[in-house]
Amino acid sequence: VAVVTTGAVPPGTRVSTGSVPRALEGVVQRSACTETDGDALLLRLPHVGRLLARHGDEVTIDAPDAHPDAVRRYLHGPIAAALHQQRGHIVLRGAALSDGRRTIVLVGRAGAAVPPVAISLLRTGWRLVAAEPCAIDGVRVVGGSSRLGLWPDDAARLQLEASQLAPRQPDSPILDFDVAETSSSSPDVRHIVVLCRGLHSSDVEVQHPAGADRFLAITPVTHRDLAQGEPWLGSVSTMLDRVEVTTLRWPGGLELNEVVRLVRETIA
């Protein structure tokens, strides 16, 4: 048993190896790789094994033949996200950055280019507070990774040195850029920017959703593995009352520096 004190997994979490059941009883939500009984989250992965997160501070790993880097990827990804949710935190798919006065969270689904945009902002004085999975309690960032995952073409575009990058896990196409220094205490979150890559559009769309549309804007970029009901809605509602939300849809063919320019205009 090891007690985790760093990384995306919430502090104080006990991680151990042992037998994990193939299925949970009383499943309320199931996907191809996960199932939950409303509290615990079971993660099942071919070629890797099974991981179980429960009580917000307990992880059991049953993956005797898996590469340690593969286990680490899931521990610091979906398992960390589940643990934060079990603690009542909102977990966003994105990266939180601070300029010392305020914290913004760039969020987006796969392909939205959050990590390269975040790295571009880091080069202009912003500090990384937390990368995916980015956990928020109220309007405070309370957890997340220090690693931003990049596709090789984005890493090349950003002219990152090979020594700064490491494969996320064996055979993974994604390269992790580890931001060694993260901002340990950050101001409150003031702004959530939802990035969307528009696959079939040629126009830039910037929207400032209001009311229920704010929920709709951030729901697809929020981890909701445990099928939370009213408590989750209450937490999100509290957060949304205090932050600005902007959605920025950019055409798929747009150059990265143009996307960065749009984001900078949005958060100015």
Next chain:
Amino acid sequence: VSGSLVWLASYPKSGNTWVRAIVTAYRTDAPVDLAALDSDAVLGREDVDVLAGIDTADLPPTVQVSLIPCIYRAHAARLAGVTWAKTHECRTVGGQPLHPADVTHGAVYIVRDPRDVAVSYADHLRISLDAAISRLNDPDLVVAHAGPRWNPQRPQPVGRWSDHVTGWVDSDLAPVVVRYEDLIADTQRAATSVLATSWVEVDAGRLARPVAAAGFDALAAAEEAHGFHERPPGVDRFFRSGRAGAWREHLTPTQARRIVDDHGAVMERFGYDTADD
């Protein structure tokens, strides 16, 4: 057969989209909307991630392929009724079926002369004919494979043309096999056998209108007017020719012979003339 998915399987550029248009036109009895064709392919990364419950783009390719049957099961579990599912994937990888029998309602396999497939594929991917011919004989061919950049689709193992055809046609799913050339020659008759895999009884009197609505000229006109989101960037037309035997105008005798050398046995099984002109 007790599941809800009807597989609409084919090698790429073999008429799959045309059949989807016919199926859609029959169901809606309206002009074809290319943006709303029946048969959710469960290919988009966002859909896949929701069904998987985790982000999948950074998984090693072997894990992503292993997840395909699980993704289809999760997809089927959310369906209310019988639904078409387009696929260009080969039937098995490493001996493991990608399309679970337990969620299968039926299957249709469309086979097309590989010489015409090569011509269409070269145009679709903007590659040379020789490169397209090589792809048709590549046992490791994967569409939308994990390369150096983000891909909006999940990887789809396809493999060699011959293996693709026999893998499906001889599989436990016992698909209704339709030749592209027969679809052209007698669309109504071929469409009847296709539709019968999902609807118990096909109303032959209702077929003429959807067959016309999904005719090649109608689809090409719809693409011209409204575009088609499945057309690759930089390609002028998705619905390009829609003819059988067009390879004679495009392939050199050497190229045509190369395809016959690679796939002659399976071509002959499906009635394609392999003799040199």
